[in-house]
Amino acid sequence: MTRLESVYKEKVVSELQKEFGYKSPMEIPRLQKISLNIGLGEGSQNNKLIEDAVEELSRIAGQRAVVTRAKKSIAAFKLREGMPVGVRVTVREDRMWDFYDKLVNFALPRVRDFRGVPDRGFDGRGNFTLGVKEHTIFPELEIDGVERVKGMNITVVTSAKTDKEGKKLLDLLGMPFKK
Numbered sequence: 001m002t003r004l005e006s007v008y009k010e011k012v013v014s015e016l017q018k019e020f021g022y023k024s025p026m027e028i029p030r031l032q033k034i035s036l037n038i039g040l041g042e043g044s045q046n047n048k049l050i051e052d053a054v055e056e057l058s059r060i061a062g063q064r065a066v067v068t069r070a071k072k073s074i075a076a077f078k079l080r081e082g083m084p085v086g087v088r089v090t091v092r093e094d095r096m097w098d099f100y101d102k103l104v105n106f107a108l109p110r111v112r113d114f115r116g117v118p119d120r121g122f123d124g125r126g127n128f129t130l131g132v133k134e135h136t137i138f139p140e141l142e143i144d145g146v147e148r149v150k151g152m153n154i155t156v157v158t159s160a161k162t163d164k165e166g167k168k169l170l171d172l173l174g175m176p177f178k179k
Contacts, residue, residue: 002097004173012172020165029126029160029169034096036061037068037153038135039086041077052147053087059140061099065089102138103154104174110137116178119167126160128170129153 001009008030016028038053050067057065068086091099108114111134121129133151136143160166171177 002094002101004101005094005097008097008173012169015172016165016169019168029158029165031096031100031169031173032157032159033090033092034099035088035090035153035155035157036065037086037088037155038150039153040150041085045078047084049148050084050087053150056135056141056146056150057087057089057152060135060138061089061091062095063089063091100156100173104176106139107132107137108176110139114176116176119177122163122166124163126158126162126166126169127155128158128166128175129155 013025013028016022017025022028036057038057040049040053042049054065054067065087066089067084068088070081070083070085073081108117111132117130121131123129131151131153134149135141135152136146136149156170158166158169160169167177
């Protein structure tokens with residue numbers, strides 16, 4: 001069991017049950033998965049860019065990333081069906097808890113002029129999406145070895161039914177929301 005998972009079971013569960021009055025322990029919101037996505041529009045012309053992104057995202061997540069491909073051809077973007085357009089990875093279980101811990105305690109504080117995460121990223125069902133402008137904030141990457149700085153989307157999928165429950169869960173797990 002990871003450090004953050006034990007915090008969840010010991011403190012967060014009781015706090016959520018007290019605040020929202022859940023009758024069954026299965027109702028209590030929990031993290032289900034975390035999806036990481038890097039969109040690379042110009043990756044269709046530059047295969048090295050895609051390979052670098054796969055390697056870097058795999059190192060960040062601790063799990064092999066896969067290449068996402070275009071579903072439709074779009075002439076205006078010089079894009080054909082099947083061309084690579086991005087990289088993604090989904091982490092669950094222990095890797096998810098480790099990644100969330102690393103994101104909250106190491107990566108986000110390394111963002112320049114960091115004042116907290118805006119809470120506008122909730123989707124109405126308790127899931128939270130966060131955009132990061134520089135993927136170099138993660139400690140696994142050496143800045144000198146990164147050829148090009150890329151942005152990424154991080155989606156935290158929870159079992160919460162509402163945004164209020166999801167925000168409280170992430171808040172108790174240490175997500176630094178703006179006050």
